[in-house]
Amino acid sequence: MGLTKSHIFTEDQNTLADIFRTLAHPGRIAILQHISKQQGCICNDIVEEIGLAQPTISQHLKELKHMGLIEGEISGKKVCYCINTARWTEIQALINNFLLRTESNCC
Amino acid sequence: MGLTKSHIFTEDQNTLADIFRTLAHPGRIAILQHISKQQGCICNDIVEEIGLAQPTISQHLKELKHMGLIEGEISGKKVCYCINTARWTEIQALINNFLLRTESNCC
DNA sequence: TTGTTATATTGCAATATTACGATAATAAAT
DNA sequence: ATTTATTATCGTAATATTGCAATATAACAA
Known part of the structure; x- marks a missing residue:
């Protein structure tokens, strides 16, 4: 069906x-790593850095923003x-809690 | 296109x-949590527990096994x-390393 | 053997994701 | 005002994922 039964x-x-x-x-991983590598905030040389179209x-x-992982601040046209x-x-x-709880009580 | 440019x-x-x-x-999360809740290894009442077809x-x-997260031991017909x-x-x-490294150096 | 139970595989329909060209929107620069 | 640069949105094609009925496989039981 393709529809997760949430x-x-x-x-x-x-x-x-x-x-x-x-x-x-991997693209979103790369974006996160690239953003975090910069000292301050970084504008969209992300497109240059990663080999995907703008x-x-x-x-x-947008997806990363939607999950709250990143924030975008408008500064001029950038x-x-x-x-x-x-x-x-x-x-x-949340992730650590899941990983730790799941490992415990195991055979 | 639908094809990740790995x-x-x-x-x-x-x-x-x-x-x-x-x-x-969520189904795979639920499966992992269910398996880990049992004391020893657990056989396939997973289908009963979770509301998805066999x-x-x-x-x-199969996907969890493929990633190596779980192992299946055959014991009779179970x-x-x-x-x-x-x-x-x-x-x-691996996950923790990623999460920690990415958080640092941020604005 | 035949039947029963447990799990895996196949095939397919429906939805989701990925990618990008075209285009729109916005702001600075000339 | 027009151009230029930056980012967002729309539309669409291609591939991936999810879910399950039907079927296959394997092991035990009668």
């Missing part, structure tokens, strides 16, 4: 899956993106 | 994305699945 799972399970889905693309990058940035550290820490905790 | 990214970026993709489904669960188990703790720890380290 309603049969818990909110936590769906949230985790959504977070993982947002990170489940609309594609824009779409990936947009400066940076990691949303508060949200990042939150997501880090 | 070749333009590093091996690490692709590996991470693959790991995240494997975890990017072929669907089988397919998800198969007992359990978390591959060594691999789990490895993946945990």
Whole structure:
């Protein structure tokens, strides 16, 4: 069918899956790593850096923004993106919690 | 196009994305949590526990096995699945490393 | 053997994702 | 006002994912 049956799972399970889905693309991983490497905020030389077309990058940035992983600040005709550290820490905790809880009680 | 341009990214970026993709489904999250909740290994009442059809669960188990997250041991006509703790720890380290490195150097 | 139970595989329909050309929107520069 | 540069959105083609019915496979039981 191609349609995930979200309603049969818990909110936590769906949230985790959504977070993982947002990170489940090498391009988005690369974007996050590139943004975090810069000292301050960094504008869209991302397109130059990564070998994807501008609309594609824009779409990936939108998804990362939607999950709250990054924030974009308009500065003239450019947009400066940076990691949303508060949200990042939150997501880090959610993922770690899942990984730790799942490992324990195992055979 | 629908085809991820894996070749333009590093091996690490692709590996991470693959790991995240494997975890990017609430059903697979639920399966992992269910398996880990049991004391020993657990056989396929997973289908009963989670509200998906048997072929669907089988397919998800296959993906989890393929990524090395779980292992299946045949015991008669049943198969007992359990978390591959060594691999789990490895993946945990990869994810944590990514999350920690990306957070630093941020604006 | 025949039947039963447990799991895997196949095939297919429906939806989701990825990618990008074309185009729009916005802001600075001339 | 016109041009130029930067980013976002729309539309669309191609591939991927999800889910399940039908079927296959394998092991035990009667």
